[in-house]
Amino acid sequence: MQATSPAIPASTHHPAHHPETGFWRTYIFSTDHKVIGIQYGITALCFLFFGFLLMLMMRWQIAHPGEPVPIVGPLLAAVLGDVAARGVMSPDLYNSFGAMHGTIMVFLGVVPLAVGAYGNYLVPLQIGANDMAFPRLNMMSYQLYFLGGIVMLTSFFIPGGAAQAGWTSYSPLATAIPTDGQTFWLIGMVFLITSSLLGSVNLITTIIQLRAPGLTWMRLPFFVWAQFTASFLLLLAFPPLETAGILQLMDKLAGTSFFLPTGLAIGGKLADISGGGSPLLWQHLFWFLAHPEVYVLILPAMGIIGEIIANNTRKPLWGYKSLVFSVLMIGFISFLVWAHHMYLTGMGTRISAFFQTTTMIISIPSVIILTALLISLWGGSIRFNTPMLFALAFLPMFGIGGLTGLPLGFSASDIHLHDTYYVIGHFHYVVAPGTIFALFAGIYYWFPKITGRRMNEYWGKVHFWGSLLFMNLIFMPMFVQGLAGMLRRMSDGGLQYSAAKVPGVAGALSGPILGLNNFILWAAAGLAIAQIPFIINFFWSIAKGQPVRSDNPWEATTLEWQTPTPPPHGNFLKPPQVYRGPYEYSLPGYDKDYVPQNQPPG
Amino acid sequence: MNQLMERFLGLPPLASEHGQGVNDLISYLHWLMIILFVGWLCYFGFVLWRFNRRRNAKADPVGVRNHASSYLEIVVAGVEASLLLFVAIPLWAQRVDQFPSQDESTVLHIAAQQFAWNARYAGADGEFGRQDRALVSNDNVFGIDPADPKSRDDVQVLNEIHVPVNKPVIAYVTSKDVIHSLKIPAMRVTQDATPGLRVPIWFKPVKEGRYQIYCAQLCGNGHASMAQGFLVVESQEAYDRWLASKVGAATSFE
Amino acid sequence: MDIPYTVQPRPDTGVYNAKVGMWLFLASEVMLFGGLFSAYILLRVAAPEGTWPHGWLSIPLGTLNTLILALSAVTVLLAWAACKARMFDRYKFFQGITLLLGVIFLGIKGYEYHDKLTHYTVVLKDGRIADGHWVSATPSEVVLKGEFVAERSELADRRGRAKAHEEIRLARDQVQKMQVYGPAYNTYLALYFTMTGLHGLHVLGGLVVFAFLWGPGSRLWKTDPDRFTNRVEVAGLFWHFVDLVWIFLFPVLYLT
Ligand code: HEA
Ligand code: HEA
Ligand code: CUA
Numbered sequence A: 001m002q003a004t005s006p007a008i009p010a011s012t013h014h015p016a017h018h019p020e021t022g023f024w025r026t027y028i029f030s031t032d033h034k035v036i037g038i039q040y041g042i043t044a045l046c047f048l049f050f051g052f053l054l055m056l057m058m059r060w061q062i063a064h065p066g067e068p069v070p071i072v073g074p075l076l077a078a079v080l081g082d083v084a085a086r087g088v089m090s091p092d093l094y095n096s097f098g099a100m101h102g103t104i105m106v107f108l109g110v111v112p113l114a115v116g117a118y119g120n121y122l123v124p125l126q127i128g129a130n131d132m133a134f135p136r137l138n139m140m141s142y143q144l145y146f147l148g149g150i151v152m153l154t155s156f157f158i159p160g161g162a163a164q165a166g167w168t169s170y171s172p173l174a175t176a177i178p179t180d181g182q183t184f185w186l187i188g189m190v191f192l193i194t195s196s197l198l199g200s201v202n203l204i205t206t207i208i209q210l211r212a213p214g215l216t217w218m219r220l221p222f223f224v225w226a227q228f229t230a231s232f233l234l235l236l237a238f239p240p241l242e243t244a245g246i247l248q249l250m251d252k253l254a255g256t257s258f259f260l261p262t263g264l265a266i267g268g269k270l271a272d273i274s275g276g277g278s279p280l281l282w283q284h285l286f287w288f289l290a291h292p293e294v295y296v297l298i299l300p301a302m303g304i305i306g307e308i309i310a311n312n313t314r315k316p317l318w319g320y321k322s323l324v325f326s327v328l329m330i331g332f333i334s335f336l337v338w339a340h341h342m343y344l345t346g347m348g349t350r351i352s353a354f355f356q357t358t359t360m361i362i363s364i365p366s367v368i369i370l371t372a373l374l375i376s377l378w379g380g381s382i383r384f385n386t387p388m389l390f391a392l393a394f395l396p397m398f399g400i401g402g403l404t405g406l407p408l409g410f411s412a413s414d415i416h417l418h419d420t421y422y423v424i425g426h427f428h429y430v431v432a433p434g435t436i437f438a439l440f441a442g443i444y445y446w447f448p449k450i451t452g453r454r455m456n457e458y459w460g461k462v463h464f465w466g467s468l469l470f471m472n473l474i475f476m477p478m479f480v481q482g483l484a485g486m487l488r489r490m491s492d493g494g495l496q497y498s499a500a501k502v503p504g505v506a507g508a509l510s511g512p513i514l515g516l517n518n519f520i521l522w523a524a525a526g527l528a529i530a531q532i533p534f535i536i537n538f539f540w541s542i543a544k545g546q547p548v549r550s551d552n553p554w555e556a557t558t559l560e561w562q563t564p565t566p567p568p569h570g571n572f573l574k575p576p577q578v579y580r581g582p583y584e585y586s587l588p589g590y591d592k593d594y595v596p597q598n599q600p601p602g
Numbered sequence B: 001m002n003q004l005m006e007r008f009l010g011l012p013p014l015a016s017e018h019g020q021g022v023n024d025l026i027s028y029l030h031w032l033m034i035i036l037f038v039g040w041l042c043y044f045g046f047v048l049w050r051f052n053r054r055r056n057a058k059a060d061p062v063g064v065r066n067h068a069s070s071y072l073e074i075v076v077a078g079v080e081a082s083l084l085l086f087v088a089i090p091l092w093a094q095r096v097d098q099f100p101s102q103d104e105s106t107v108l109h110i111a112a113q114q115f116a117w118n119a120r121y122a123g124a125d126g127e128f129g130r131q132d133r134a135l136v137s138n139d140n141v142f143g144i145d146p147a148d149p150k151s152r153d154d155v156q157v158l159n160e161i162h163v164p165v166n167k168p169v170i171a172y173v174t175s176k177d178v179i180h181s182l183k184i185p186a187m188r189v190t191q192d193a194t195p196g197l198r199v200p201i202w203f204k205p206v207k208e209g210r211y212q213i214y215c216a217q218l219c220g221n222g223h224a225s226m227a228q229g230f231l232v233v234e235s236q237e238a239y240d241r242w243l244a245s246k247v248g249a250a251t252s253f254e
Numbered sequence C: 001m002d003i004p005y006t007v008q009p010r011p012d013t014g015v016y017n018a019k020v021g022m023w024l025f026l027a028s029e030v031m032l033f034g035g036l037f038s039a040y041i042l043l044r045v046a047a048p049e050g051t052w053p054h055g056w057l058s059i060p061l062g063t064l065n066t067l068i069l070a071l072s073a074v075t076v077l078l079a080w081a082a083c084k085a086r087m088f089d090r091y092k093f094f095q096g097i098t099l100l101l102g103v104i105f106l107g108i109k110g111y112e113y114h115d116k117l118t119h120y121t122v123v124l125k126d127g128r129i130a131d132g133h134w135v136s137a138t139p140s141e142v143v144l145k146g147e148f149v150a151e152r153s154e155l156a157d158r159r160g161r162a163k164a165h166e167e168i169r170l171a172r173d174q175v176q177k178m179q180v181y182g183p184a185y186n187t188y189l190a191l192y193f194t195m196t197g198l199h200g201l202h203v204l205g206g207l208v209v210f211a212f213l214w215g216p217g218s219r220l221w222k223t224d225p226d227r228f229t230n231r232v233e234v235a236g237l238f239w240h241f242v243d244l245v246w247i248f249l250f251p252v253l254y255l256t
């Protein structure tokens, strides 16, 4: 039983089904999960882009310390004042941009896109529900996210600029910097955390309560499992950071000393505080959130990849059960590994042995997931369209990122690699050509469902090959730099440690290692140029893309494709009934090579 | 084998006894990583070629029927477990639990501040003056009690830290303001310098030379230029001469 | 377009949506307060010997507040039971009592805060330390009701000590440092204000919801009593959690 209403071109299909509400209720204050999903998506893409621009300026500064930033330099000087005098980035500004790049990418870019946008738009459709369980709460989540973003952006323009203590905001530094950037950061985070909490309550409730009849747990698409687990991580890991944020805010505003020890002498004299606090307490609370958080970044990505691979190999995912089980394992163990970010704070053998062991244990389900996805390709009939290209590239890219996590996971090898560019390389391989590629894949894949039009394949492929090439050119040299000892968060790109500066010193940075900075700068510029076809393609295709001729252009099995295009308010023309598992492709005995989940047996 | 890998990875020069262990662990892990990655990449390339829609129009819904991948996963887990048990944990235990005796070692206190390294030696009497966190201030980074006679002959230096070669060094690391991190790549040593904590580390330099000290933790706008610290490893005689020339520097720095 | 299971439970899970949502929310709240209690434990264990304050809070007042919250937990339950039994007046009565109890709780808490925020430790230039409640102040003089101590550490343990009532006059120009018993005073008070403050905000939040369900929100009773009953139940779940947090806060801050 296929959904069959002929595809209606987007132009004739706008809010006609929905005449009782005006522009504001339809597009701005909507409670429809699809509209909210799109709002999340557009906002998050803009933040991703902004985070990338910050990084481009930083890469310039790293490669050419002390030289004015080209093109935007005068603008920076005019808008930000002293911290960018003559258009040169001061160390303060570099630190602000670095902290905000991390914060924006993680909390305002990837999480809202992967969970807020994809989760909101797709999960109700994939489970055959007509909306989220709490539509008004859903609208509020988006608004809180938006407000949090506004607070973060505003902080760039206050005197002294945005937060400067890294996205990790370690105390006492975060408390000691005299400007208000950190206060804004904390207030912004409280909004973002609240938004994520409400969002995850909503998503989990929806998955538990609103599954269509017949859609048992083991018939859920892998994507839904991934979202389910990621939401649980958000739900349980964010509150400790909220606690930490409240305590740091108290330190900053009420003069307490939660994270400030006795005998702290900042800027020349003994600080006038009661003391007795613990800087390590902040790190524990922060990483207790931030480690599960990195799995929030990767799990939805894995979910997207699973969907696209099953669809484009025309065969079921290999080892569905082990995939589901591994995702749940990751979710659970991710709460037990946080201190692998803290090996070098001074950790005894027993505690470090515990965290090394859990870190190795958590790498096993990741290996299982990747293996299952790789094996799923065997025996397929692989279509190489743009979404599939991004999905395929995800596998080796995540492989590089994940494998380089292993030397960091052992405390003894971390001695050499901690806080070097090796770490930067490690996690960017998982989040950039990993997660970001998955998100790109998802955009190309679900675009026809959302707009009724396809994105241009040719320019999609240009975007893909450009991104793949330049991502590797950016991040691969970072391993070389890191192994040679180059540290992260260097506002001058390591110039002060250059061997040329003080001859005869062993362990300083050689010319070629520093020279890579310039190489990476141009690769980053190349990556920026490679995004232009995507941005144009994206907006152009909304209006002018090739209209799809069916509601199910990829011939997929899951429920979101069994709705009209785009799905109307309420989603399904008639409540779906599910009869089968999520990936019944190429089954013998059917005339087509796919059987939708809602097709009755026989 | 491991030397090959070290060369390939471009690890910086090594001048401490235990550093070889760190290098070895890094090498083992990269062998494992490269083997896994290249192996899977070959599989990946083959699959993309072999099961291209043009070459394989009809998919086989079952695909792989054997359990080779499970064995592979077990092997990976086994390798990780043995590295953990036989290499990583013993190496770490040696770093943080099995300290050499104080008498046979050079003992010093290191305190970081924005944006420099202070080091303090016990001086002629071989004993440090009493320290109290509450006394820490800008010109008393170690919180030395000036009333304690033992503190009179202590030696305090800024940024240039000398130690004798082939003798273990025990350093107590702390900070007076924000968190810094003492990183000496050639010694394969990294330790966060956290205010309010004093963490001991030890290593045994085996080669004379002048080694760069890095600050590896973001510590403010001068973080990148906190690069004036050097560890000077020299012969015992040279070290004694150097120390003698400093006696009586008391609490404030030079 | 109606979302299913907003009122009736879903047969295979046995609950309605809002209840699942509330349980999930409470799970996150457990983590929130869990973070705070971990911070408490860590900081307390790390505190040097003999510096952790004892007996700074009034145990009778704390006990009274504990009883008040415990009683309100019962009345909340009774209010919900009354809804189930379709007795609206009874519901109004018990919900009203709950509201009242909550307000009294906050009132007592406010009084305790006030007591701390008018309490000072004054270090004089000659090294003496005065400790007491604020009476009055002029540009040249501060008047406290309290006592002199020789060492700050004498202030740490106040268990079984009578309250001093001696009036102390301190010349302003003799004062070296004057500290109020606010969050910045020491780690204990920082924790006290933060933990009870956050808890107080939760109480306040619960009261706002109760006030709504008692007043304007109760109109829903006429049109959809089942939905209304669910709301009362879910709000009650939240209230029970808030009570539970207090059951932990009380011993941790008042008794030990
Ligand atoms: C999505 C994000 C993400 C993911 C998935 C991971 C995954 C892992 N991470 Fe990473 N990590 C981060 C994001 C992530 N990390 C971030 C952001 C930081 C830095 C934060 C900061 O300091 O600012 C960090 C830092 C970090 C550290 C701290 C380093 C330091 O500061 O010194 C450590 C240490 O243990 C670590 C370990 C690991 C491990 C063992 C995994 C494992 O889960 C990986 C398991 C995966 C595999 C083992 C891959 C399997 C591959 C194959 C089977 C081959 C496939 C081959 C082909 C297809 C060709 N990570
Ligand atoms: C999800 C997380 C995420 C992502 C995706 C990225 C993406 C990138 N990051 Fe970042 N990064 C972090 C998280 C992330 N980063 C964190 C946490 C830190 C640590 C911060 C700290 O030290 O505190 C860090 C630090 C960091 C550093 C180290 C700085 C330092 O230590 O001094 C560098 C250096 O090169 C870097 C580079 C990059 C680059 C080149 C990308 C590129 O891959 C960017 C690619 C982006 C795009 C390709 C944009 C795509 C979007 C569009 C094209 C928009 C289209 C819009 C519409 C259609 C509307 N990052
Ligand atoms: Cu000191 Cu960085």
Ligand SMILES: [Cu+2]
Pocket (backbone or CB within 6 Å): A290, A291, A294, A337, A338, A340, A341
């Ligand atoms: Cu981690």
